Amino acid sequence: MVDIKVLIALVPILPLIGFLLVALNTKRFVQGVTSIIACGSVLASFGISLSLFILLLNAPEGTQYTVTLFDWINAGSFSSSVSFLIDPLSSLMLLIITGVGFLIHVYSIGYMHHDEGYNRFFSYLNLFVFFMLLLVMGSNYLLMFVGWEGVGLCSYLLIGFWFKNQDYNNAANKAFIMNRIGDLGLVLGVILIFVNFGSLQYTDVFANAMTKDTQTLTLITVLLFIGAMGKSAQIPLYTWLPDAMAGPTPVSALIHAATMVTAGIYMVARNNILYTLSPIALELVLYTGLITAVFAATIAVAQNDIKKVLAYSTVSQLGLMFVALGLGSYSTGIFHMATHAFFKALLFLCAGSVIHALSNEQDIRRMGGLRKYLPITFFTFLIGVLAISGIPPFAGFFSKDEILANAFSHSYLVWGVAAFASLLTSFYMFRLFFLTFYGTERAWEKAMSHIHESPASITIPLSVLAVLSFAGGFMGVPESLGGSHWLSEFLTPVFSQSLSIVQHHHLDHATEYMLMATIVGLTIVTIVIAYVIYVSKKSVPTPESEKLNPVHNIVYKKYLIDEIYHALIVRPLYALSHAFDIFIERLGIDRIVNGMGDSVQEGSKTLRLLQNGGIGFYIFAMVIGIIVLLTLTVLI
Amino acid sequence: MTLNLFYFLSFVAIFSALLVVFSKSPVYSVLYLIITFFSIAGHYVILNAQFLAVVHVIVYAGAIMVLFLYVIMLLNLNKESEPHKSNLLKFAAAICSGLLMIVLVGSLKGTEVLVQQAPSDIGLVKNLGKVLFTDFLLPFEIASILLLAAMVGAVMLGKSDKPGDNKIHVKQ
Amino acid sequence: MIPIDYYLWLSAALFTIGVLGVLFRRNAIIIFMCIELMLNAVNLIMVAFSTYLNDASGQVFVFFIMAVAAAEVAVGLAILIMMYRNTQTTDINVLNRLKW
Numbered sequence: 001m002v003d004i005k006v007l008i009a010l011v012p013i014l015p016l017i018g019f020l021l022v023a024l025n026t027k028r029f030v031q032g033v034t035s036i037i038a039c040g041s042v043l044a045s046f047g048i049s050l051s052l053f054i055l056l057l058n059a060p061e062g063t064q065y066t067v068t069l070f071d072w073i074n075a076g077s078f079s080s081s082v083s084f085l086i087d088p089l090s091s092l093m094l095l096i097i098t099g100v101g102f103l104i105h106v107y108s109i110g111y112m113h114h115d116e117g118y119n120r121f122f123s124y125l126n127l128f129v130f131f132m133l134l135l136v137m138g139s140n141y142l143l144m145f146v147g148w149e150g151v152g153l154c155s156y157l158l159i160g161f162w163f164k165n166q167d168y169n170n171a172a173n174k175a176f177i178m179n180r181i182g183d184l185g186l187v188l189g190v191i192l193i194f195v196n197f198g199s200l201q202y203t204d205v206f207a208n209a210m211t212k213d214t215q216t217l218t219l220i221t222v223l224l225f226i227g228a229m230g231k232s233a234q235i236p237l238y239t240w241l242p243d244a245m246a247g248p249t250p251v252s253a254l255i256h257a258a259t260m261v262t263a264g265i266y267m268v269a270r271n272n273i274l275y276t277l278s279p280i281a282l283e284l285v286l287y288t289g290l291i292t293a294v295f296a297a298t299i300a301v302a303q304n305d306i307k308k309v310l311a312y313s314t315v316s317q318l319g320l321m322f323v324a325l326g327l328g329s330y331s332t333g334i335f336h337m338a339t340h341a342f343f344k345a346l347l348f349l350c351a352g353s354v355i356h357a358l359s360n361e362q363d364i365r366r367m368g369g370l371r372k373y374l375p376i377t378f379f380t381f382l383i384g385v386l387a388i389s390g391i392p393p394f395a396g397f398f399s400k401d402e403i404l405a406n407a408f409s410h411s412y413l414v415w416g417v418a419a420f421a422s423l424l425t426s427f428y429m430f431r432l433f434f435l436t437f438y439g440t441e442r443a444w445e446k447a448m449s450h451i452h453e454s455p456a457s458i459t460i461p462l463s464v465l466a467v468l469s470f471a472g473g474f475m476g477v478p479e480s481l482g483g484s485h486w487l488s489e490f491l492t493p494v495f496s497q498s499l500s501i502v503q504h505h506h507l508d509h510a511t512e513y514m515l516m517a518t519i520v521g522l523t524i525v526t527i528v529i530a531y532v533i534y535v536s537k538k539s540v541p542t543p544e545s546e547k548l549n550p551v552h553n554i555v556y557k558k559y560l561i562d563e564i565y566h567a568l569i570v571r572p573l574y575a576l577s578h579a580f581d582i583f584i585e586r587l588g589i590d591r592i593v594n595g596m597g598d599s600v601q602e603g604s605k606t607l608r609l610l611q612n613g614g615i616g617f618y619i620f621a622m623v624i625g626i627i628v629l630l631t632l633t634v635l636i
Numbered sequence: 637m638t639l640n641l642f643y644f645l646s647f648v649a650i651f652s653a654l655l656v657v658f659s660k661s662p663v664y665s666v667l668y669l670i671i672t673f674f675s676i677a678g679h680y681v682i683l684n685a686q687f688l689a690v691v692h693v694i695v696y697a698g699a700i701m702v703l704f705l706y707v708i709m710l711l712n713l714n715k716e717s718e719p720h721k722s723n724l725l726k727f728a729a730a731i732c733s734g735l736l737m738i739v740l741v742g743s744l745k746g747t748e749v750l751v752q753q754a755p756s757d758i759g760l761v762k763n764l765g766k767v768l769f770t771d772f773l774l775p776f777e778i779a780s781i782l783l784l785a786a787m788v789g790a791v792m793l794g795k796s797d798k799p800g801d802n803k804i805h806v807k808q
Numbered sequence: 809m810i811p812i813d814y815y816l817w818l819s820a821a822l823f824t825i826g827v828l829g830v831l832f833r834r835n836a837i838i839i840f841m842c843i844e845l846m847l848n849a850v851n852l853i854m855v856a857f858s859t860y861l862n863d864a865s866g867q868v869f870v871f872f873i874m875a876v877a878a879a880e881v882a883v884g885l886a887i888l889i890m891m892y893r894n895t896q897t898t899d900i901n902v903l904n905r906l907k908w
Contacts, residue, residue, distance in 0.1 A: 613907030615900040616721070619830055619839075623732050630739045642810050646818050653822055653845055657829035662837055669841050672822075676848055679818075682810075683859045685867055692851075695874050700844065700881045707885045708837060711892055721834050729831030737824040741817070750812040750860045758864045759855075767864040768871070775868075779875045786879030793886035796893070 004055070005067045008084050011048050011094065012133040014041040015126045023123035031109075031118050038122035039105040042129055046098035053091045062493045063087075066139055073142075080200055085139030089334065089494045092487075093136040093266055096341050100258045101129050103461040107349055108250040110457030111356060115248075121161060125254070128154035132259050136266055140200040141190045144267070148186065148231065151260045152179040158255060159247040171243040178240040182230015189223030192216070202270065206497070209273045221274050221281035225288075228264030233315050234322060235292045239562050241315055245307040249352030252307060257314050257344035265321050265337050269494070272330045276498035286326025290417050293319030295559075297424035301431070302556040304541050305362050306351045309432050313388070314344060316421060323418055324403045327410050328502050330495045331488040335476045336399035338487075342472045343387035343396060346465035347429075350381040353454045353462065354436060358447040364432060365541050369441035373451045376459045378437050380466040385433045387469040389426035389523050395473035401516055402478060408515055409507050419519060427526045434534040435541070442540070480512040642682060649675040662713045666704050673697045685759030815856035822849035836888050836898045840881070847877050 018041030022034050029037075056063065064087035073080045086094075105125060112118050131154060135147025153176075160172030190200065196216055197205045209217070228234070233241040244256050255261070268275060268285065275282050293316045300312035317340050324333035355362055357374055371378050387394040390401065400422055408415040441448060453459070476487040492499075507515075533539055548556060557563075610621070652671040659665050673696045680689035721729075757763055768776055826849060829842030851870045858866025888898065895902050 611907045613904030615903055616725070616831075616834060620728070620732065623736065623827055623831060627732070627735050627739055630736075630743060634739065634743045639810060642814065646814075649818070650821055650825065653825040656838075656841060656845065657825060657832055662835060665838055665841060669845065672845065673848065676852055679815075679852055680855055683855055685855045685859065685870075688855060688867055688870055691871065691874060695878055696844075696848070700878055703881060703885060704837065704841060707889065710889070711837075711898065713835070713837070713898065721832065726832055729828060732831060733824045733828035736827055737820060740820040740823070744813065744816055744820075756859050756862050758862060759859065759867060764864060764867055764871075768868055771865070772868045775872060779872055783875065783879055786882050790882040790886040793883065793890055 004052075004065055007048050007052065008065060008067045008086055008137075009069055011045050011052075011098075012084075012130050012137060014045045014048075015129040015133065017041060019123050019126035019130060022119055022126065026119040026123065029119055031113070034119045034122050035105075035109045038126050039102065039109070041126060042098055042102045042105050045129070045133070046095070046102050049091065049094040049098050052086055053095055056086065056088060056091050057490075064493075077198070078194070080140060080142045082143060083139045083201075084137040084143075085202065086137070087494060088491050089266070089269060090136045092334065092338065092491070093262075094133065096338055097129065097132050097136065097259050100341055100345050100465075101125075101132075101254060103464055104250050104254045104258075104345065104349070107253075107352070107458055107461040108248075110455045111250055111352055112248065117161065121158075121248070124154055124157050124161070125250075128158065128255065128260075132263070135263055139202055141193060141202075141205075142200050144270075145186065145190060148227070148263060149183065151255070151263060152176060152183070152231070155179070155244070155255050155260055158251040159244045161247055161251065165246075168246040171240075171246040175240040175244050178237050179230045182227045182237050185223045185226025185230070187227075189220050189227065192220045192223065196220070206273050209277060212277075214278055217274055218278035218280050221271065221278045222284060224267060224271060224274075225264075225281060225285055228267055228322075229288065232261045232264030232318050232322070234264075234288050234319060235295060238292065238296065238315050239558075239565060242308050242311040242558070245305070245311050249307070249348060249355060252311070253345045253348035253352070256311065257348050258341035261314060261318055262321075262337050262341065265318070265325065265333055268322070268325050269330050269334055272325075272495050272498045275325070276328065276501050282326050282328065284326075285322050286414070289319040289322025289324075289326055290414060290421075291319070292316070293323065293421040294417055294424070295319075297421045297428070298555060299558050300428045301424060302552060303428075304364055304556075306354065306364050306367075306432060306436065307348070307362060309364075309428060310344070310347055310351060313347075313425060313429065316425060317344065317388075320400070320403055320418065320421065323407065323414070327403075327406045327414075328498070329402070329406045330498065331491045332399065332402045332406060334491060335487050336403060338475075339387070339395035339399045339469070339472050342465055343384045343394075343469040346380060346384040346462065346469050347388065349458070349462055349465065350377050350384060353377045353458050354381075356454055356458070357451050358443055359450050361443060361447050364435045365543060366443050366447075367436045368439040368443065368540075369437070370451075371437040374437075374453050376453060376462065380459075380462040381433060381437070383466040383469055385429045387473075388429050389527065390422060390519065391523065392520065393470075393473065395469050395471070397520070398473035398476050398478070401519065402476065404519060405478075405507055405512055405515055408511070415515075419522070422519065423522055423526050426523045427530055430527050430530040431534055434530060438535050439538055439540070478512070480509040638682060642679075645675045645678045645682070648672075649679070662708045663705070666701055666708065669704075670697050670701050673701070680759075683759065684756060687759060687761045687764050812856060812860050815853060819849045819853035819856070822846075822852070834899050834901060836891070836900050837885075839900065840884055840888070844877065844881070847873060 018038050021037050022029065052065075056065075064085060066083055066085050068081050068083040071079065071081045105122070108121065108125065112121050115121065128151060131147045131150030133147070135144055135151060138144040138147060156172045156176040159175050160169045162168050193205060194200055196212055197208055199205065230237040241256055241261070245252055247255075275285070296312045296315035296319065300309050300316065303309045303312060317336070321333045321336050321340070324330075324336055354367065354370065354374065354377060357370070357377070358367065361367065383394070387396040390397045392398075404415060404418055404422070407418045443451075476485055478485055547553075554560065649672050652668045652675065655668040656665045656672065659668060673692065677689045677692045677697075680686075680692060758767070823846050826842045826846035829845065830839050833839055833842070851873055854866045854870050854873075858864065858870075891903070892898055
């Protein structure tokens with residue numbers, strides 16, 4: 001048997017090796033070799049993650065494996081090592097990351113086939129998987145932060161993948177900079193943790209969490225949550241995610257649906273004990289998630305780009321996950337994160353398939369009637385949409401229902417707003433679905449002439465994800481429906497401390513049934529409304545040339561948030577840096593630096609005149625020198 | 637008595653030194669310088685450095701000043717051809733040397749006063765000769781080589797490059 | 809007896825007059841003569857100290873200074889004559905090529 005330490009260490013190292021191999025040979029490898037190396041490394045990581053998962057399943061409850069690779073920093077009182085932690089939470093995340101990652105790698109083989117940057121793309125994908133694995137496997141805050149920054153970097157690289165387009169570069173910049181703003185909060189939180197706890201290891205921090213006062217913990221958790229706001233695109237740091245759709249669709253699926261944006265969720269779940277001990281921070285998480293969920297959902301209703309709708313949907317669903325975390329039901333948040341990874345990745349990949357089939361058309365006003373041309377895509381897209389809308393027995397139903405049930409037991413208002421967001425979700429998703437696959441064919445002639453179903457490398461991942469979206473919910477069937485909620489039992493050791501502090505009131509089964517029925521019923525009503533509007537009445541979103549009524553216009557323009565940010569933050573910053581440039585840089589520093597050179601020149605020009613060759617003058621100078629020397633000797 | 641002699645000789649020395657600097661004709665300057673040298677020789681006699689007094693007169697007044705006179709007459713310098721400096725420079729020169737005087741005097745402030753213990757005999761020829769030929773023999777011999785070098789150098793520098801150039805052109 | 813500082817002041821005065829002469833005049837020969845004056849001032853003070861400290865080395869040093877002064881005058885005047893040959897004047901400001 002291979003030593004478990006080696007196994008654990010191999011999980012992130014294999015994608016790293018894949019990255020190195022491909023990145024150093026981007027000009028030399030043919031596409032086939034790159035595909036095998038890149039996909040193979042992630043597949044191998046998935047295999048190892050699976051075996052680790054099975055190991056954990058069979059081990060007694062509460063085991064966790066820690067592996068220390070080497071001591072990294074040893075400076076005075078601060079020391080940190082590179083060590084990995086495998087417990088139920090991280091092994092679940094490992095499965096999701098490597099599993100969905102592998103499927104998307106396979107998808108990219110077909111999707112990026114015609115792209116000249118094929119090798120570069122796969123190297124970046126592997127690098128991203130490596131950093132994400134570091135993030136979830138790290139057993140201290142430092143390693144998590146390394147992964148955090150690394151995925152931000154890879155996100156930047158991949159969003160701006162087609163770097164010849166300046167708009168895409170701007171989008172990549174925006175993503176990176178907004179992430180950085182959040183990271184400032186994260187770094188401050190980590191520093192505070194070190195100052196207060198003296199160590200950055202999770203075990204040390206969580207063991208001593210109860211001994212610290214609430215104010216410190218609240219400050220720490222709020223700062224950490226600011227980092228999550230940036231990374232997981234909550235208000236106010238969410239505007240980068242829709243713009244990040246500039247990257248290729250596999251990137252959107254992997255990074256901005258399934259994995260990177262879930263880093264914030266993971267972080268809050270990992271620090272659950274800290275959050276439970278600071279109720280104020282938990283309230284902040286709850287309400288931020290709630291407002292984001294409904295806000296983003298309203299924007300998504302009016303969008304016409306297929307990927308933008310999905311992006312806002314991601315923001316909204318992340319908000320729902322934070323609602324779950326904010327209610328204290330951490331395993332629910334993780335559950336929804338897992339199911340969301342499945343169906344959101346599926347939806348993005350289907351969107352990619354549609355875009356690919358229509359030769360890079362992304363506007364849904366230019367789609368329609370694609371049902372008969374893309375049958376597999378149509379069917380898998382339907383499954384994804386059903387899952388996200390929360391129709392039983394698809395995956396989204398169980399997780400979303402659990403969130404709503406917890407919300408109901410907390411307060412009716414939260415339940416109402418969350419339910420409203422869910423209904424909006426189903427409405428705009430089905431709007432997207434109907435406008436794309438039903439109705440008249442509105443695509444350009446050129447696109448329709450080339451239309452074809454996607455190759456196997458695309459459709460097979462779609463199918464696998466569809467199966468997962470259908471069956472993935474069964475890992476968390478609640479007791480009211482007869483299940484044992486396997487997932488929350490599996491995750492109990494991670495959240496046990498929090499659960500012992502704050503007890504959850506469980507609703508009685510009758511209330512739960514009532515809630516389920518209400519929501520499912522309302523969802524079906526929404527779907528029917530969408531059907532009526534977009535299929536029966538065949539109404540089409542307003543074409544670009546026509547003007548919209550004012551309310552619609554504002555929602556379509558994303559409530560002008562980008563413009564507000566630009567006016568309030570970006571423009572003053574530009575003005576400030578322009579002022580710095582003129583006053584400090586040019587008039588100040590340049591003057592000083594150039595002035596030194598100039599003064600030396602001027603000085604030497606003046607001093608040069610001393611050498612005028614006249615002997616009388618030289619004698620004079622000699623006498624003056626003697627006088628000065630004698631004076632100095634007498635004085636000193 | 638010695639003090640009065642000292643005052644007299646000092647007065648003569650300083651007065652003729654000033655005249656050296658301020659006289660218009662170079663020949664007059666040379667003559668005043670000779671007077672200065674004689675008064676300094678008198679000082680040597682007061683200090684009982686007899687050998688040096690005589691050597692001073694012979695070497696300086698007898699040889700060096702004569703050499704100066706030869707050169708001046710050779711170059712035929714007189715009052716009209718004497719170049720002058722501008723008044724500003726003269727003023728600056730005066731200030732400068734005044735400062736030098738002040739600094740020199742200032743550096744002497746606070747020094748202890750030596751009084752001659754007894755009339756010493758080391759200036760006599762016999763005693764000085766004894767010291768010169770025992771302790772300072774090497775510098776003495778090397779001084780002769782120095783004089784040889786000076787002689788050779790003077791002759792070499794005095795020779796001209798072109799034949800028949802030893803004549804000095806006389807300005808009419 | 810005569811205290812030593814009288815000699816010190818006399819010597820300082822003579823030296824200063826020599827410096828004054830060097831700075832004042834433009835004729836090379838006069839400058840040379842003033843340099844001799846400065847040398848003599850130094851000679852005087854050395855002999856004075858030698859007498860007052862009863863040390864013979866002061867007077868021996870003066871002896872050598874005189875020898876050197878003689879040599880220096882010989883060579884210096886030779887140079888001066890060369891200068892006159894080339895520039896037809898003894899003005900020192902004529903030799904102003906030693907500059908930038």
